Amino acid sequence: MPVFLGSSDADFDARFDELLGSKREASVEVGDTVARIIADVREKGDAAVLALTEKFDGQSLTPETMRFSDTEIDAAYRDVPADVRSALELAHERITAHHEKQLPNDHIYQDHLGVTLGTRWTAIEAVGLYVPGGLASYPSSVLMNAVPAKVAGVDRLAMVVPTPKGVVNPAILAAARIAGVTEIYRIGGAQAVAALAYGTETIAPVYKIVGPGNAYVATAKRQVFGKVGIDMIAGPSEVLVIADDSANPTWVAADLIAQAEHGAGAQSILMTTSQKLADAVVAEVERQIATLRAPENARQGWDDFGAVIVIDTLDHAVKLANRIASEHVELALDDPHPMIPRIRNAGAIFVGHHTPEAIGDYVGGSNHVLPTARSARFASGLGVLDFVKRTSILQCPPDALSELAKATVSLAESEGLEGHGRSVSIRLNR
Amino acid sequence: MPVFLGSSDADFDARFDELLGSKREASVEVGDTVARIIADVREKGDAAVLALTEKFDGQSLTPETMRFSDTEIDAAYRDVPADVRSALELAHERITAHHEKQLPNDHIYQDHLGVTLGTRWTAIEAVGLYVPGGLASYPSSVLMNAVPAKVAGVDRLAMVVPTPKGVVNPAILAAARIAGVTEIYRIGGAQAVAALAYGTETIAPVYKIVGPGNAYVATAKRQVFGKVGIDMIAGPSEVLVIADDSANPTWVAADLIAQAEHGAGAQSILMTTSQKLADAVVAEVERQIATLRAPENARQGWDDFGAVIVIDTLDHAVKLANRIASEHVELALDDPHPMIPRIRNAGAIFVGHHTPEAIGDYVGGSNHVLPTARSARFASGLGVLDFVKRTSILQCPPDALSELAKATVSLAESEGLEGHGRSVSIRLNR
Numbered sequence: 003m004p005v006f007l008g009s010s011d012a013d014f015d016a017r018f019d020e021l022l023g024s025k026r027e028a029s030v031e032v033g034d035t036v037a038r039i040i041a042d043v044r045e046k047g048d049a050a051v052l053a054l055t056e057k058f059d060g061q062s063l064t065p066e067t068m069r070f071s072d073t074e075i076d077a078a079y080r081d082v083p084a085d086v087r088s089a090l091e092l093a094h095e096r097i098t099a100h101h102e103k104q105l106p107n108d109h110i111y112q113d114h115l116g117v118t119l120g121t122r123w124t125a126i127e128a129v130g131l132y133v134p135g136g137l138a139s140y141p142s143s144v145l146m147n148a149v150p151a152k153v154a155g156v157d158r159l160a161m162v163v164p165t166p167k168g169v170v171n172p173a174i175l176a177a178a179r180i181a182g183v184t185e186i187y188r189i190g191g192a193q194a195v196a197a198l199a200y201g202t203e204t205i206a207p208v209y210k211i212v213g214p215g216n217a218y219v220a221t222a223k224r225q226v227f228g229k230v231g232i233d234m235i236a237g238p239s240e241v242l243v244i245a246d247d248s249a250n251p252t253w254v255a256a257d258l259i260a261q262a263e264h265g266a267g268a269q270s271i272l273m274t275t276s277q278k279l280a281d282a283v284v285a286e287v288e289r290q291i292a293t294l295r296a297p298e299n300a301r302q303g304w305d306d307f308g309a310v311i312v313i314d315t316l317d318h319a320v321k322l323a324n325r326i327a328s329e330h331v332e333l334a335l336d337d338p339h340p341m342i343p344r345i346r347n348a349g350a351i352f353v354g355h356h357t358p359e360a361i362g363d364y365v366g367g368s369n370h371v372l373p374t375a376r377s378a379r380f381a382s383g384l385g386v387l388d389f390v391k392r393t394s395i396l397q398c399p400p401d402a403l404s405e406l407a408k409a410t411v412s413l414a415e416s417e418g419l420e421g422h423g424r425s426v427s428i429r430l431n432r
Numbered sequence: 433m434p435v436f437l438g439s440s441d442a443d444f445d446a447r448f449d450e451l452l453g454s455k456r457e458a459s460v461e462v463g464d465t466v467a468r469i470i471a472d473v474r475e476k477g478d479a480a481v482l483a484l485t486e487k488f489d490g491q492s493l494t495p496e497t498m499r500f501s502d503t504e505i506d507a508a509y510r511d512v513p514a515d516v517r518s519a520l521e522l523a524h525e526r527i528t529a530h531h532e533k534q535l536p537n538d539h540i541y542q543d544h545l546g547v548t549l550g551t552r553w554t555a556i557e558a559v560g561l562y563v564p565g566g567l568a569s570y571p572s573s574v575l576m577n578a579v580p581a582k583v584a585g586v587d588r589l590a591m592v593v594p595t596p597k598g599v600v601n602p603a604i605l606a607a608a609r610i611a612g613v614t615e616i617y618r619i620g621g622a623q624a625v626a627a628l629a630y631g632t633e634t635i636a637p638v639y640k641i642v643g644p645g646n647a648y649v650a651t652a653k654r655q656v657f658g659k660v661g662i663d664m665i666a667g668p669s670e671v672l673v674i675a676d677d678s679a680n681p682t683w684v685a686a687d688l689i690a691q692a693e694h695g696a697g698a699q700s701i702l703m704t705t706s707q708k709l710a711d712a713v714v715a716e717v718e719r720q721i722a723t724l725r726a727p728e729n730a731r732q733g734w735d736d737f738g739a740v741i742v743i744d745t746l747d748h749a750v751k752l753a754n755r756i757a758s759e760h761v762e763l764a765l766d767d768p769h770p771m772i773p774r775i776r777n778a779g780a781i782f783v784g785h786h787t788p789e790a791i792g793d794y795v796g797g798s799n800h801v802l803p804t805a806r807s808a809r810f811a812s813g814l815g816v817l818d819f820v821k822r823t824s825i826l827q828c829p830p831d832a833l834s835e836l837a838k839a840t841v842s843l844a845e846s847e848g849l850e851g852h853g854r855s856v857s858i859r860l861n862r
Contacts, residue, residue, distance in 0.1 A: 083846070086842050086846045088842075089840075093843065096543075100549055104551065113797070117796065119797050121534065122773075124777075126809065126810050141843070141846070210810040224658075228665045228805075231807070231811055234658075235657075252858060253855070253859055256854050257855050259854070260855040263849055290854075294851060296850070343552075346554045347557075349823065350824035350826065351552075351823055351826070352826050353548070353825065353826065354827055355859075356829060356830045357827050359855070360840055360844060360852040360855045361826065361836060361840060364839065364844065364852075365836045365840055365843070366547065366549070366828070367543070367826075368549055372824070375658075378823070379557065380639040380640040382822035383822060391803075391810060392813060393778050393779065393780060393781055394779070394780035394798040394802070394813055395780070395781050396780065396782050396796045396797075396798050397786075398796070403787070403788075406791060406795045408515075408519070409518070409519035409523065409794065409795045412518075412519040413516065413520070413572055413795070416516045416519075416571070417571070419690070419790075420725055420726070421689040421690040421692070421693040421730055422693070422790040423790070424689075424690070424720075425683070425686040425687050425690040425790045426790055428682060428683060428686045429785075429788065
């Protein structure tokens, strides 16, 4: 049973706070295990990675078979059904087109003193892409991670994907090939993260690691952060549908189910000004879940963390939505546009009745790697900016240096950094 | 004694690798202590923060005296010598003007199917700013951290600064006041990071924490990452001066000393095509260090991690510089401009003979919080973009949804997400 809240309930605020604070992910304390794995890979390189892969994935590899050959990747591409392959190609095309618009421009200018100041952007040279094996092995995620890196101009993209007992999803390799990723290793877990961060005899180190993974992978990323860059730590997926009585309960129910079917930890919230819609959606969710071929995940997601919140006004909805800071916000409203600027904290906003969140997961063009667990209050979805970096440029002509010298020396002296001041004043004596 | 390397030496590559790998910071394992402190603050709030402040800073505070009053901040501002105050005002003005140019623009457009796609930027609502006490307590760093947040439009900026035994540097408070920061707490260490991340009765939680700190602070930031956003973990400062025989050895030596005087772990590297310049600079460094009022830090920085590298060509310098990926790169060259685009990995580039790095530390206008320890290979200096976040906008008109439905359903089905496909197909039946 989902949670039902009404803004006229006496205990509404307390129950909303409880909903906000609900923990949807078991904390798994694997810090020490992961630290040992990383140390092992740093010390023994390939040998450690191979031994750990044998232990955890039941796969016996060699430095030669650790990497997929081009022939294997090509074969996987051909093995994928034609409709899926062309869907991946369409998704690739649309994601590429959208991300190309995110490429930042250098900005270098002179100020009134003649000082040249600027920001110069360059791509990161080498990036590692973690792709989970097993259940959460999504070819669409390969595109969403690889395409912005390619668009950014990353020179080398190294992908890792565990293949427990040798099982590999060909669509993963096909998506990689479509995105132009050809350096792919059949390894996973903390050992793969360590191999990417520190390098082995076979795998050259990368400078940043992106992509989702289980608790071991997430903990390993956290531990190698600093040595390499990392993206956000992804949590369970979530949607907040804000609806008025213009919304179609059948469509809204389908969207809530689409989120809930991610299973353990997934959260679907309906927030509406219409009690009638709320009642109709709840009945529809039950009806539709029963017709799924495999209803278990949606059932669990909806029962564990589903919520229906009836509020009096859209103003109230805005306040609550900004506190929830959902990964996905749908505006199933008669007049959605005035709401867009008011929803400040959201990973992505899906506007109007004809934009189900699932479009954004696959072929909309925007990225589906978005901030979860309320982190949209401070974080952004994945994009080209995650694969580039800024360098400041500064150039002083001699006159400007003289102009700025006094203040520099005052501040340097006040901070006890005599040498800093002198590096400026010494240039004035000529 | 600094390290001397010549590209004609037989063991050059090995010794350069050794220089790259040199560890300039002791690893301090404080993970468990920090975890206990964070748990304590989460559980007991103010009481834990006050007890830990008494224990570590020897300061007995109450919830009321934990925060600096406006009167105290105003008094500190007046206590700062006039030349330092006006230098801070000039720095504030120039840093603000430069960072205003970093404000990103929303970009929302329609594609050929009529799909509206876009990126919308908003400021983070609440940010915490950590300012170290003691030796490394720099008012310039307050400006460098606070100004981009203010320019970004952050609503609430909460600053913490430890004041061991009650000692506070008035210039820190003056810089905060000039930057418009008025919510300042006299607490520090892991307990201050925990208070900012989780909140206490007195301190409302923030969504991101920035600013440098010791091993406890850095470890605490790493542990609260995910609950809140954090900036990079800062390491010891460093400079790489690339010089040809047009460089003035006196000026180059002063720049190397300015970096070395940051003391423990700081690194100054001279890379030059001129053996003559190298010799002259080394002699000048000795001469100038001896004339410093407090030569100890520069002496230690130069002796422990200083390096002089003589190479044959600037092409070689480019290759090595990109591997070093220094926080600061100075181009003390006759013709520096062709080198700028070739230096791909650098936090900031200081161009020409009249741009000592110290200008960038204070009043140049660019940010002095820059990636250290080779992280310029994947990270950027602090800027406005660190205080804003992106939200994707997606809107499909009904026709576009029909157009994209087939591919979405194919991909959803192939990923075992029937509900995703259905949320699209169900909308086509009307």
